Amino acid sequence: MPLVPHARRRAERLNRWGAERGAPVTSAPVTDLLAATAALVGVPSESHHETPLADLVEQRLRAAGHLTVDRVGDNVVARTTAGRGLRLVVAGHLDTVPANGNATPRIEGDLLWGLGSADMKGGLAVMLELACTVAEPAVDVSWVFYAGEEVEAVHNGLRHLFEHRPDLVHGDAALLGEPTDGVLEVGCQGTMRLVVRMRGARAHAARPWMGRNALHRAGHLLVALDGYEGRRPVLDGCEYREALQAVFVEGGVAGNVVPDLATVTLNHRFAPDRSIDEARAHVEDVLAPHLDEGDEVEVVDVADAAPPGLRHPLLASLRERNGLDVRAKLGWTDVSRFAAAGIPAANFGPGDSAVAHTRDEHLDRASLERVHGALEDLLRTGA
């Protein structure tokens, strides 16, 4: 697609913006990336229905000629094999959450509206563009387009590749194109969901002293959570911030019965300086004063944290050459799958995560082109 005039002007402006901050002047993108993103938004790819988009991506990558392309289910991996000393993995998910009246892309000036524009078809457009246009990168690159990120982990394509085709996803460092609006979001906090079942004894609501109200018991736990102050450890200069929240409470038998069971679901986010076992022990310490015989605590979901990884030369170079802002990733993302395999990884993509999964999801051109410019520079110059 030819570069439209306003996109070129904007690219030039961005290059000036970067140059003023000491960033290298990169060439303007040869493609209108906002229009390219709109085209990807126009191919629906809700989780479990990524095949048409995977087909399109595979076709584009194969046409580029300089890439070795593998397809595993609806996951597509394209690699350069130039025998460079380092390999960078750049990964992004193909799927979106379900549409919410926003399935049709719409460009207004320098804004693209539509499902997946920010999370993360903007990132996919940058990846596709660079994969096809940078034929001789300074580092080898594995471009990983994967399915099933927005649903339960069992469907996650990156997880599947790590299990069954680790050769396709291993490298020296990794970037995930999740929306960070061009900030380098490093590491990620771990996440743990626990279900706490607090017991009581049923009684008629007119004679509650014959029983024990499990919901009233849960109140004491909820008040403790309300006053919970999470740790804020600083790792590699990045401040993490832990959290412990009740995300569900359920209980009740009938309108005239003292309930004998309260079920409280907790969500805990823990910084990368704690293991899963340490995080669990911490939550149990918080719970202990509120638990009694017969109560149960069950970990129903858990995922490791990932350390910042900023010391790796590829990530350090990306940061320094582009003057990128860095912040700790507080949520959990697939970077921790790379971290678990010993591969330093960070989130770096266009778009604002705050609009992801909302009806008003959108993406602005500047964010898209800033990320494109920084990544192109990394590929051309290496560590």
Place this chain on the structure above:
Amino acid sequence: MPLVPHARRRAERLNRWGAERGAPVTSAPVTDLLAATAALVGVPSESHHETPLADLVEQRLRAAGHLTVDRVGDNVVARTTAGRGLRLVVAGHLDTVPANGNATPRIEGDLLWGLGSADMKGGLAVMLELACTVAEPAVDVSWVFYAGEEVEAVHNGLRHLFEHRPDLVHGDAALLGEPTDGVLEVGCQGTMRLVVRMRGARAHAARPWMGRNALHRAGHLLVALDGYEGRRPVLDGCEYREALQAVFVEGGVAGNVVPDLATVTLNHRFAPDRSIDEARAHVEDVLAPHLDEGDEVEVVDVADAAPPGLRHPLLASLRERNGLDVRAKLGWTDVSRFAAAGIPAANFGPGDSAVAHTRDEHLDRASLERVHGALEDLLRTGA
């Protein structure tokens, strides 16, 4: 049905038991009341399906000859019209809760097992027996057999009669045959259900400080309820005891979202010295410290309390001549419908309310015959 030997022996024993306490010697029941109750248990009458039992009751009452019988839907009322100075209303509901593997009656010695044996086919058996055998009572009697007590008030047959045929249910005093195990349970507490909606603001569970956890807010209310001490006013020598309980708590959006709404359902029981408005004002005082802008409190169900009514000569006579124990009724019952019409009323029936609505519902012969004896004495002697 002829009186079986062991029932006669038991009746004689009961009469001696009563005589030793100064109660009048009554004649042994002419019917085996436990077997008669078993026969009623054998006619299924879950709420909304009372017609076969109403048919049977109507037929028996019409056969007695000395009664004026009216049928309104599945409600049957039989009245003596001897022109006595006082009229006693004796009422009992025909329906049961749904069966729970206990639909078939089974007699073991002096115990009857089965659905509705205690709540309240034992009471119905006593009513039918006395309606048919005491042809010339010292007070006029209205025997009210009604449908739909175990379900929402809108189906309640007694309520229906008060609205559409008040002539059939009015009198000077009333007794309800609910299971009290032969104790005179007077008055009843009022009941009120309220739904409290507490608001928060959604946020990602990894950044909870961006929102406000509505469940954590609800915790403070639940703790206040846990420490709630209900008033214990003494009226006519009977101690009531108020209560305020959370009977349902609901809240939660998703496993990784700070919830923005907690819904707490409260059940309040209030003594007969308070009106509905006073009770509501009291609950609002308890809630006030925990509510914030945007929260809502909605009364979803309310029923008046009923004063003890023990000063009425008919109830006083029943109590004194039989040396009955008296206690305040803490739950809500249909006596409050009589109280609302200015008719002093009490619960007085065979069976243990603790086994009502359980799979192990049962009734013992002694309880049945004690209630029969006391009521027969009241009918034969009057106030």
